[in-house]
Amino acid sequence: MGNSLACFSPKIAAKSSGSASPARRDASPPRASPYPSSTARRATSSLSGSASTKKSKKKVETAGAGVLYDDALIREQAIAAVMLLKQYQSGGDEKDDSLRLFSRSTSTSALFPSVSGKSGVKQSVARSSTSRRRSGSDFPLPPLQQILADEGLEADGVETNHFVLVHGGGYGAWCWYKTITLLRQGGFKVDAVDLMGSGIQSTDTNNINSMAEYAKPLINIIDKLGDGEKVILVGHDFGGACVSYLMELYPHKIAKAVFLAAAMLKNGQSVLDMFSVQQEVPSDLMQQAQIFFYGNGKNQPPTAIDLDKALLEDLLFNQSPAKDVALASVSMRPIPFAPILEKLNLSDANYGSIRRFYIETQEDHAIPASLQEAMTKSNPPEKIFHLKGSDHSPFFSKPQALHRFLTDISKIS
Incomplete structure (x- = not known):
């Protein structure tokens, strides 16, 4: 979502020619064969x-x-x-x-x-590099059947076991692959949506003119829910604004809303307004990364924003594994600009009736922790969680901790 911040730059930013970050060491050294x-x-x-x-x-x-x-x-x-x-x-x-x-x-x-x-x-x-001696508490281990049976217990006793994951600006449903796997292993039902013009959606982002158009795939998922069925919406980055929009439309179908390093708006605010009120100025890195598209001509407002691929790692994935950075570099797409400018009507009767939770990312270069804290102070959620060591993409950098937080939120009664 660093993309939402793009609206503060008055001109097209030139692509940076800076060098890429050092390569990560993901591969473990080869092991010796256990049998000579x-x-x-x-x-x-x-x-x-x-x-x-x-x-x-x-x-x-x-x-x-x-x-x-x-x-x-x-x-x-x-x-x-x-x-x-x-x-x-x-x-x-x-x-x-x-x-x-x-x-x-x-x-x-x-x-x-x-x-x-x-x-x-x-x-x-092949031997261990640790000198720890085996203690008596290491064994006996619990029965194998019990270990496997515990896998499906996380979703027991919750109001709803159905998560709907909403990606941020430029991302797609693909970014949730680790979270989807972990939640499903815990017995949860999970849907991850490609918003209009994102992921595998073929729509040109320059032609998306409203939040209703951008969020249409998400609206379709909520529309298809059965009577009495509810979901937990999780919005990342600009996806937080989409979640807020759906909370106003479908308060009876949303049990809880989780804002993950996301834009959490108040009534009458747009994403642009939110950043203006907080008086946050994009970092030099953000300004260098922004690329504006003017589908209606240079004398009209931008129609879409993209990010320089060479700066993606430092901006959005500074704590993420190299293979996930590679996935993002070939999968991210431009973000429509019109929904960023749209002011949302959020009422106490609808939006205000749904329980909200916020997950802050502490090593975020796109939406700094200070800005996330300012949002939660001006529009307090029910509870705030802190993801230490996470960049702007915790589904890559901290998937286990994110999974634990989502599971905990699902169990809050």
Whole structure:
């Protein structure tokens, strides 16, 4: 949404020729094979002989030590793997993705003991880089069936288990892929919408002239809800204005509204007005990134705004994994300008009757934390959550923490 701030620049900003940020190190170093090839060959040749003779049995016991496992050990390993997955899904450092689930700090010594060679000298296999000793509390682990059963309990006992995710300016439904996965694993129903002219929508953003046009795909989703069915709307960035617009139209179909680093308007305000009232000036980075389109001629107001792809990482994804930055660089589209100028009519009877929650992003270069705090002070929500270490795109940089906040909000009664 840094895009909404674009309206403060009077001219087309030239594309920056600055150098890109340093590349991130996402790939983990290659692991050594857990079984030395010579050991594997010895074990194989031993097993190919007659298992009924003492000689063959001795070969298997000697050459295959640490290679052959009984059913109990295999089951223990499977449970340990599930526990690691649970740790990833429930917390930890969200800056990296699931490719780092089994990091080098994971103890492999418990899963793959060292193997003795012919000379009797132990041949080391891939080992943990940690010196932590196994404590008695590490085992026994809970039953595997219980671990898997707990996956579907997050949505139990909530007013509604249906989330509708509304992207920010320039983004699309694609940006929510991590959030969609985590919520669905917790038993929630999730819809992510492409607003008009965004994502896979083919409409030219220069031809979108109102909030009603821009939010039409979202309106279609809410229109199709059954009698008595409610949703939790989550709006990111400029999507917050769309959420406010829908709150006024469908108060009986919206249980809660969540503003995620988003524009949270008051009655009679436009996005432009909101930033003007807060007296926030776009940063140098924002001004450099803005590219205006004048579909109706240079003597008319802009019809759309885009962002310089070379500056996207520093502006919107300064804490996000490199692969998500790459996804955004080929997926983001211009933002229609007319909805940014539109003043919303928000009444206490409709908009004011819906419970609002705000999630602040602390390392945001597009909508600084100071501006987010100013919005929540002038138009207080029911509760404010703080995402530490998150850039403007927490669905990339802090997906686990964002998931926990959304789940917590769904359970607030």
